[in-house]
Amino acid sequence: MPRLDPLLSPRTVAVVGASPDLHIFRGRTLKVMLGHAFAGRIYPVSRSHAEVQGLRAFPSVAAIPEPVDLAILIIPAEFVPDELERCGAAGVKAAMILASGFAEAGDAAGEALQARVVAIAERHGMIVCGPNAEGFANTAAALCPTFSPAVDNMTVPLVPPWRPRGHVAVVAQSGGMGFALFDRGRPRELPFSYIITTGNEACLDCFEIVDHLLDDDRSDVFLVYLETIRNPRAFERAATRALAAGKPIIVAKVGSSDAGRRASRSHTAADTGDHAAYQALFRRHGILEAADLDEMVDLAVAFSLYRERLPAGRRVGIGTASGGGGGWLGDLCVAAGLELPILDGETRAELDRLIPPYGSSQNPVDATAQAIVQSGYAELARLITASRVVDAVIMIVSARMATSFEKERAELTALGEASGKPIFLWSYTLPAADTARIVSQCGLPLFTSMQSCARTVAALAGYRAFREHALRAGL
Amino acid sequence: MPRLDPLLSPRTVAVVGASPDLHIFRGRTLKVMLGHAFAGRIYPVSRSHAEVQGLRAFPSVAAIPEPVDLAILIIPAEFVPDELERCGAAGVKAAMILASGFAEAGDAAGEALQARVVAIAERHGMIVCGPNAEGFANTAAALCPTFSPAVDNMTVPLVPPWRPRGHVAVVAQSGGMGFALFDRGRPRELPFSYIITTGNEACLDCFEIVDHLLDDDRSDVFLVYLETIRNPRAFERAATRALAAGKPIIVAKVGSSDAGRRASRSHTAADTGDHAAYQALFRRHGILEAADLDEMVDLAVAFSLYRERLPAGRRVGIGTASGGGGGWLGDLCVAAGLELPILDGETRAELDRLIPPYGSSQNPVDATAQAIVQSGYAELARLITASRVVDAVIMIVSARMATSFEKERAELTALGEASGKPIFLWSYTLPAADTARIVSQCGLPLFTSMQSCARTVAALAGYRAFREHALRAGL
Numbered sequence: 003m004p005r006l007d008p009l010l011s012p013r014t015v016a017v018v019g020a021s022p023d024l025h026i027f028r029g030r031t032l033k034v035m036l037g038h039a040f041a042g043r044i045y046p047v048s049r050s051h052a053e054v055q056g057l058r059a060f061p062s063v064a065a066i067p068e069p070v071d072l073a074i075l076i077i078p079a080e081f082v083p084d085e086l087e088r089c090g091a092a093g094v095k096a097a098m099i100l101a102s103g104f105a106e107a108g109d110a111a112g113e114a115l116q117a118r119v120v121a122i123a124e125r126h127g128m129i130v131c132g133p134n135a136e137g138f139a140n141t142a143a144a145l146c147p148t149f150s151p152a153v154d155n156m157t158v159p160l161v162p163p164w165r166p167r168g169h170v171a172v173v174a175q176s177g178g179m180g181f182a183l184f185d186r187g188r189p190r191e192l193p194f195s196y197i198i199t200t201g202n203e204a205c206l207d208c209f210e211i212v213d214h215l216l217d218d219d220r221s222d223v224f225l226v227y228l229e230t231i232r233n234p235r236a237f238e239r240a241a242t243r244a245l246a247a248g249k250p251i252i253v254a255k256v257g258s259s260d261a262g263r264r265a266s267r268s269h270t271a272a273d274t275g276d277h278a279a280y281q282a283l284f285r286r287h288g289i290l291e292a293a294d295l296d297e298m299v300d301l302a303v304a305f306s307l308y309r310e311r312l313p314a315g316r317r318v319g320i321g322t323a324s325g326g327g328g329g330w331l332g333d334l335c336v337a338a339g340l341e342l343p344i345l346d347g348e349t350r351a352e353l354d355r356l357i358p359p360y361g362s363s364q365n366p367v368d369a370t371a372q373a374i375v376q377s378g379y380a381e382l383a384r385l386i387t388a389s390r391v392v393d394a395v396i397m398i399v400s401a402r403m404a405t406s407f408e409k410e411r412a413e414l415t416a417l418g419e420a421s422g423k424p425i426f427l428w429s430y431t432l433p434a435a436d437t438a439r440i441v442s443q444c445g446l447p448l449f450t451s452m453q454s455c456a457r458t459v460a461a462l463a464g465y466r467a468f469r470e471h472a473l474r475a476g477l
Numbered sequence: 478m479p480r481l482d483p484l485l486s487p488r489t490v491a492v493v494g495a496s497p498d499l500h501i502f503r504g505r506t507l508k509v510m511l512g513h514a515f516a517g518r519i520y521p522v523s524r525s526h527a528e529v530q531g532l533r534a535f536p537s538v539a540a541i542p543e544p545v546d547l548a549i550l551i552i553p554a555e556f557v558p559d560e561l562e563r564c565g566a567a568g569v570k571a572a573m574i575l576a577s578g579f580a581e582a583g584d585a586a587g588e589a590l591q592a593r594v595v596a597i598a599e600r601h602g603m604i605v606c607g608p609n610a611e612g613f614a615n616t617a618a619a620l621c622p623t624f625s626p627a628v629d630n631m632t633v634p635l636v637p638p639w640r641p642r643g644h645v646a647v648v649a650q651s652g653g654m655g656f657a658l659f660d661r662g663r664p665r666e667l668p669f670s671y672i673i674t675t676g677n678e679a680c681l682d683c684f685e686i687v688d689h690l691l692d693d694d695r696s697d698v699f700l701v702y703l704e705t706i707r708n709p710r711a712f713e714r715a716a717t718r719a720l721a722a723g724k725p726i727i728v729a730k731v732g733s734s735d736a737g738r739r740a741s742r743s744h745t746a747a748d749t750g751d752h753a754a755y756q757a758l759f760r761r762h763g764i765l766e767a768a769d770l771d772e773m774v775d776l777a778v779a780f781s782l783y784r785e786r787l788p789a790g791r792r793v794g795i796g797t798a799s800g801g802g803g804g805w806l807g808d809l810c811v812a813a814g815l816e817l818p819i820l821d822g823e824t825r826a827e828l829d830r831l832i833p834p835y836g837s838s839q840n841p842v843d844a845t846a847q848a849i850v851q852s853g854y855a856e857l858a859r860l861i862t863a864s865r866v867v868d869a870v871i872m873i874v875s876a877r878m879a880t881s882f883e884k885e886r887a888e889l890t891a892l893g894e895a896s897g898k899p900i901f902l903w904s905y906t907l908p909a910a911d912t913a914r915i916v917s918q919c920g921l922p923l924f925t926s927m928q929s930c931a932r933t934v935a936a937l938a939g940y941r942a943f944r945e946h947a948l949r950a951g952l
Contacts, residue, residue, distance in 0.1 A: 102845065106800075107835040134835070151877060152906065176801020178875075182905040185877060189907065227801060256804040259811035261795075261841060264819075265804030268837035294809065294927035295905065320736075325581075326651020326702060329731040329740030334769065336734035344739075360582040360609070362743035366736060370577065400653075402626060402660060430657040430770065431627065432664065451926070452769035 006214040008095035009129045009206075010140055010196065012071030013042040015147060016063050016094065018085055019076040020046035020054045027100065028076045029055070030149040031137065037154060038144040045070070064092040072096045074137065074147045079103030082133065083118035090126030097123075098147060099132035105202050105271035106134055116204050116271075123205045134270060135201035136177020139184070141194055142220060148199070152181035162191045164443055168306035169195035171221035173208040175270050177201070179227045179254075179295070186299045189435065191442030192306060195221040202270050207233040213240040216247060223305045224251040225298050229272035231280075241287035246477055248309060250465055252290045252301045255280050288468045290461055300454040303447045304462055308424040312466035313394040317341045318459060319386040320366035322398035323374040327430050328366030331398060331452055338456040340463070342366065349389040356382065365392075379406070380413035387421045394459055396426045401433035401448060407440045418445035424462065428455045481689040483570035484604045484681075485615055485671065487546030488517040490622060491538050491569065493560055494551040495521035495529045502575065503551045504530070505624040506612065512629060513619040520545070539567040547571045549612065549622045554578030557608065558593035565601030572598075573622060574607035580677050580746035581609055591679050591746075598680045609745060610676030611652020614659070616669055617695060623674070627656035637666045639918050643781035644670035646696035648683040650745050652676070654702045654729075654770070661774045664910065666917030667781060670696040677745050682708040688715040691722060698780045699726040700773050704747035706755075716762035721952055723784060725940055727765045727776045730755050763943045765936055775929040778922045779937055783899040787941035788869035792816045793934060794861040795841035797873035798849040802905050803841030806873060806927055813931040815938070817841065824864040831857065840867075854881070855888030862896045869934055871901045876908035876923060882915045893920035899937065903930045 017035070021028040032055050035044055045066045046054040053059055060066050063073060063085075073089045075082055079101045089097055104116040116133065123130040131138075137148030141160040146153045153160070161169075170192055174180025177199040184197045196215065200208050208226055213236055215221045224244065231237050244251050256262045257274025266272040284291055292298040318340045322328035332342050345353070345365045353363035356377045361370040369382050379397055387395045401407070407414065417425060427441060427448045441448045449455035492510070496503040507530050510519060520541045521529040528534055535541050538548060538560075548564045550557055554576045564572055579591040591608065598605040606613075612623025616635040621628045628635070636644075645667055649655030652674040659672045671690065675683050683701055688711055690696045699719065706712050719726050731737045732749025741747040759766055767773040793815045797803035807817050820828070820840045828838035831852045836845040844857050854872055862870045876882070882889065892900060902916060902923045916923045924930035 102835045103833070104835075109834065112835070151875065174801070176799060176805075178799025178905055179801040179805065182799075182802075185906040227805075229801070229804065254805065256801070256808055258808045259817070261807030261811055261817035262804040264839050265800060265807055265837070265841045265843060268835075268839070268843055269800030269804060294805070296926055296928075324651060324653025324657075325740060325744030326649070326654040326704070326731070327657075329704065329737040329744060330651075330654065330702075330729065330769070332736030332740055333731055333733045336736055342734070342736035358578070359584065360577045360579075360587070360743075362740070364739050364743070366740045368740060368743055400626065430653055431660040451771055453771075 006129060006211065008071040009098065009131055010138065011143060012096065014045065014068055014070050015042060016045045016047050016066055016070045016073040018047040018063065018073055020048055020059065022051060022054050027149045031074065031076055031100065031147060034146050034148060034154045038146050038160070040143060040145045063089050063094060070094045072098065075099045075101060077101060079115055079133070083115060083122060086119060086122045090122055090128050094128065096129040098135060098137055099130065100135060100137055102134045104133045104204070106269060108268060116202065120204050130205040132201045133204060136181065136199040138196060138198040140196055150177060150181040152185040158188050161193045162442060165191065165193040168222050168309060169193045169220055170223045170225060170302045170306055171195045171215050172197040172225045173211050174199050174227035175201065175203065175208060175229050175272065176227050182295055183225055183298060186295060187302060189438065190299060190303055191438060192299065192303055203232050207236055209233060209236040209240040212251065213243065216240065216243050216249065222249050222309055223302050224249065225302055226251060226253045228253050228255045229257060229266035229270055230274055241289060242477060245288045245469060245472060248469060250290060250305050250309065252292050252298055253284060254292050254298060288465060288472060290465060296451055297454050297457065300449055300451065300458045301461060304426070304458045307445060307447050308462060311422065311424050313424055313459065313463040314466070315393040316460065316463045317343050317391060317393045319345065319389060319392035319395045320398065321382045321386050321395065322366055322368055323371045324398055324430060325368040327398045328368050331396065331428060331456065332366050334452050334456040338460040340456065340460050343391045345389050346391050349385060352385050378410050378413060380410050380417050383417055383425055387423050387425060393463065394424045394426065396428055396455065396459065399427050399429050400431045401429035401437040402431035404434050404436035404440055407437050411440060411444060414444040414446060426455060426459060428452065481604060481686065483546040484573065484606060485613065486618060487571065489520065489543055489545045490517060491520045491522050491541055491545045491548040493522040493538065493548055495523055495534065497526060497529050502624045506549065506551055506575065506622060509621050509623060509629045513621050513635070515618060515620045538564050538569060545569045547573065550574045550576060552576060554590055554608070558590060558597060561594060561597045565597055565603050569603065571604040573610060573612055574605065575610060575612055577609045579608045581744060583743060591677065595679050605680040607676040608679060611656065611674040613671060613673040615671055625652060625656040627660040633663050636668045637917060640666065640668040643697050643784060644668045644695055645698045645700060645777045645781055646670045646690050647672040647700045648686050649674050649702035650676065650678065650683060650704050650747065651702050657770055658700055658773060661770055662777060664913065665774060665778055666913060667774065667778055678707050682711055684708060684711040684715040687726065688718065691715065691718050691724065697724050697784055698777050699724065700777055701726060701728045703728050703730045704732060704741035704745055705749055716764060717952060720763045720944055720947060723944060725765060725780050725784065727767050727773055728759060729767050729773060763940060763947060765940060771926055772929050772932065775924055775926065775933045776936060779901070779933045782920060782922050783937060786897065786899050788899055788934065788938040789941070790868040791935065791938045792818050792866060792868045794820065794864060794867035794870045795873065796857045796861050796870065797841055797843055798846045799873055799905060800843040802873045803843050806871065806903060806931065807841050809927050809931040813935040815931065815935050818866045820864050821866050824860060827860050853885050853888060855885045855892050858892055858900055862898050862900060868938065869899050869901065871903055871930065871934065874902050874904050875906045876904035876912040877906035879909050879911035879915060882912050886915060886919060889919040889921060901930060901934060903927065
């Protein structure tokens with residue numbers, strides 16, 4: 003059994019400190035867990051209640067009638083070491099510590115508590131995540147031991163049912179940022195495998211988790227929020243294996259400013275280190291840096307669909323009904339390091355049959371609204387994609403209404419399947435939820451940010467080029 | 478009567494080419510117009526129908542029983558000059574030409590048609606907008622002569638009723654991009670005064686329109702999509718007057734790449750010129766450049782509320798429940814040219830009464846989720862805003878659920894009203910529609926993009942500094 007399975011894929015979970023009060027984290031965490039159809043057993047542990055939220059509660063972990071894989075500790079920091087000791091004695095294999103007030107408090111007492119956690123974990127050979135973490139979600143298991151509102155009262159399923167591949171794992175030293183990626187990705191139909199938050203990483207660091215997830219074959223893309231790297235050897239190993247497997251790692255690294263460094267120290271007791279050195283480290287390993295949450299989600303959306311169909315080069319064709327949008331996005335693509343060659347004569351002749359004389363078949367291909375209404379987005383995309391001078395295509399669409407996408411569903415799906423080149427959609431209007439779902443079902447990525455769309459396409463081309471070079475050089 | 482009133486605020490409008498067929502632009506334009514409660518009279522002009530969409534139609538503009546202020550021409554390009562001549566002869570004061578196929582077609586026939594339009598307009602002293610435009614919207618008049626889907630079947634009112642000030646005018650050489658700004662701004666509760674699209678600008682250029690709007694006092698912020706400036710004197714005049722009035726102009730200028738230049742030529746026959754020279758021109762006039770649609774909308778949201786309460790300097794305080802979000806946004810603020818000073822002792826002492834020891838009162842102020850639940854966002858924001866070392870405050874919130882904002886409505890409103898400093902909200906989760914509305918009613922701007930939030934705050938501070946310097950120097 004892989005080492006981290008008791009933590010991330012437990013069959014039995016004790017919730018130590020579970021409460022009936024849904025206004026406090028100790029009650030919220032159990033409530034969030036019970037809101038999902040987890041197939042394992044959940045055991046509340048409470049000194050003051052015989053039953054919590056409809057489940058029989060136990061006075062201690064030792065009283066639970068079967069072996070416990072994972073204990074979730076939501077009790078205050080000062081009680082954590084003794085409870086962890088009891089978990090170890092009872093044979094609990096893993097613990098997730100949600101309490102705050104350890105090394106990040108910046109005082110001797112917090113440091114001492116954290117040191118005791120480390121010692122107890124080592125003595126019992128327990129896998130311990132946190133402290134000061136926000137729990138995790140394992141979507142396939144429908145297991146969400148966290149108080150994050152992002153997986154509570156959800157309006158969409160944890161994973162879109164029609165997306166069997168291209169799952170995205172989030173590993174984050176910040177609970178807020180980790181679950182924010184989930185919150186922002188799900189309306190985009192992004193399929194998440196895990197959201198794992200690691201807090202102070204007293205025992206287990208985020209790249210040890212990435213390394214573990216590289217084995218279980220449920221995660222193809224990694225989003226990692228970082229304040230520091232505590233285990234450089236785990237990083238080296240995970241980064242090298244991920245690149246070999248073609249599973250991109252996208253990081254956001256905090257600490258380029260004094261403000262970021264201060265915040266990280268008080269947040270997770272992290273020493274953010276030298277920013278330029280981190281950036282060089284990432285470049286050396288083909289790891290992509292994202293500037294903010296939106297860029298991370300955009301990169302994940304694109305890699306999730308196109309990990310095995312990355313652009314072979316930097317030449318992009320743009321098709322558009324909005325002449326203004328074409329020129330503007332063209333500028334941004336070039337600024338992002340892409341090229342927009344004028345299309346070959348053969349392709350232009352085919353396009354010119356569809357496009358009125360006041361449009362353009364050069365590139366950007368300004369089909370005008372009239373040609374889009376008559377021929378549809380898919381036919382235009384198909385013709386541009388076929389050009390031998392482009393490696394990828396961006397179609398500029400208006401996704402405000404779902405009707406035209408519903409009508410073209412079959413053609414758009416065929417496009418995605420037939421084409422050897424990646425096709426991206428950028429919508430100048432805000433997409434309706436229906437459109438986002440249809441486009442996702444067609445296997446196409448839909449963007450709203452112009453800058454991030456351009457940068458994402460460039461990043462995909464750059465990742466493929468870097469990886470192929472690294473593979474030729476023997477990694 | 479100001480010169481452009483017959484075009485933008487007509488009392489009588491002829492729709493030449495109006496059709497009962499809602500699938501073609503000639504039918505759609507009238508349908509969109511009839512979807513809004515315009516108080517003036519609309520006269521369809523049709524050779525083939527006595528009635529169109531429930532309105533009596535007239536065989537010609539001359540047959541309309543009263544003087545016509547504005548004619549909307551949706552007929553094909555080759556018929557436009559003769560029809561414009563008939564409009565001039567009938568005393569029509571202004572025309573909006575939606576047809577394409579003029580100079581942007583890139584052939585002699587298109588050039589000749591456009592030259593005829595100019596000659597006829599001059600001979601009759603008619604105000605002519607376009608050709609190749611997408612019409613406009615005058616929200617106060619509920620007049621939307623355009624086929625843009627953005628103002629058809631709207632799910633929100635044209636203007637949020639609780640926003641009497643800070644209106645935003647869009648003037649765009651692209652119909653798609655102009656109305657996309659409206660589409661993206663309205664769910665953010667941005668109050669638009671006009672969306673005006675100008676196409677090829679054969680007779681009337683966008684800064685002549687900005688100049689006109691500076692007089693009518695219904696527009697406080699200008700968003701301008703540009704491929705070229707055709708009337709440099711109108712630009713100089715409008716830019717100078719706007720700066721004097723403290724009404725910021727935010728432009729997106731296409732043409733930094735060959736692709737953008739090509740696209741603009743075929744789109745509106747625009748010569749995009751030297752990009753660096755344009756950038757220098759904008760800087761010299763205190764005009765802000767935005768990189769994409771999202772940045773334009775973010776700047777408009779901020780200036781709309783804070784045009785008269787701009788940050789006096791570049792020092793920002795950040796308050797957050799997410800320690801990770803604080804550090805990350807702090808880095809981005811510094812990258813955008815802002816400063817995050819450690820707060821003064823007095824302010825920190827007050828904050829430390831609210832914040833648990835594992836949080837931080839330095840800056841970013843990491844209040845932790847616990848303190849936010851207990852004290853609320855407003856109290857935290859109030860304390861940080863009061864610090865003498867900050868000029869502006871960014872509160873990091875989770876706007877996914879409206880409940881906490883509903884609860885704090887009074888406090889948040891008081892905050893906006895009492896504080897002399899601008900307060901910005903950045904949400905790490907995607908805001909619910911309810912939250913966006915409540916926050917807008919409280920008079921606070923809500924952002925989702927981290928980079929754009931940081932850049933917007935920096936841009937506001939930069940605009941104030943530039944303008945004060947220019948005013949001291951006598952503009």
